[in-house]
Amino acid sequence: MLISRKQQSAIKAINYDLFENIQIAISEQEILQKEQPGTLPSAETLRHLFNRFNFLYFNGKLTRPVIEYSNRMTCAGSYTPVKNLIKISQKYHAIFPDEIEDTLKHEMIHMIHFNHNAAFKVEAKRIGASLKAKTHPSLQKQPKYLYVCPGCGLEYPRQKKVRMLSCGSCSRRGRFDPEFKLKLSKSFTAGREISYA
Numbered sequence: 043m044l045i046s047r048k049q050q051s052a053i054k055a056i057n058y059d060l061f062e063n064i065q066i067a068i069s070e071q072e073i074l075q076k077e078q079p080g081t082l083p084s085a086e087t088l089r090h091l092f093n094r095f096n097f098l099y100f101n102g103k104l105t106r107p108v109i110e111y112s113n114r115m116t117c118a119g120s121y122t123p124v125k126n127l128i129k130i131s132q133k134y135h136a137i138f139p140d141e142i143e144d145t146l147k148h149e150m151i152h153m154i155h156f157n158h159n160a161a162f163k164v165e166a167k168r169i170g171a172s173l174k175a176k177t178h179p180s181l182q183k184q185p186k187y188l189y190v191c192p193g194c195g196l197e198y199p200r201q202k203k204v205r206m207l208s209c210g211s212c213s214r215r216g217r218f219d220p221e222f223k224l225k226l227s228k229s230f231t232a233g234r235e236i237s238y239a
């Protein structure tokens with residue numbers, strides 16, 4: 043018997059739900075215990091954790107992203123909307139291994155709110171994710187540029203020049219806001235600091 047496309051996708055949806063429920067039944071601890079002590083969870087484990095958090099906190103509504111480790115990144119994690127990609131820093135979590143779930147939750151909120159705006163903060167509180175990652179001397183790179191928000195004066199050190207970036211805490215509606223476009227305040231080249239008015 044031939045089944046229609048609609049039926050096919052209905053069947054797929056059922057299987058998907060069953061699969062997800064099984065994943066939820068396994069606690070985070072059980073998943074993490076399978077890993078070698080002292081090593082970071084595999085990308086596969088991160089995907090399981092994503093499924094779990096997605097169902098626990100977002101009614102399963104987030105579209106599954108690609109989740110991968112980055113060995114270059116010095117911050118904890120990142121989310122790239124155009125690629126639907128969550129990157130988790132290897133360097134950061136080698137120092138703070140207990141924060142990996144926190145980082146994942148934080149990046150999952152970025153799938154809905156790009157900036158750390160008020161709505162982001164509400165979500166972070168709701169699901170118990172941190173707003174800021176920890177710092178460690180070995181993670182700090184000397185920034186090449188220092189940008190400042192004309193509204194609140196918050197400083198944004200950057201490795202690259204930025205053009206259309208506005209302050210994450212002042213910009214309205216969580217979007218680029220020309221009123222709070224970051225201004226270049228200093229640049230550092232070959233150990234020399236140049237200040238801009």
Ligand SMILES: [Zn+2]
Nearest residue numbers: 148152158173
């Ligand atoms: Zn963030």
Ligand SMILES: [Zn+2]
Nearest residue numbers: 191194209212
């Ligand atoms: Zn600001």
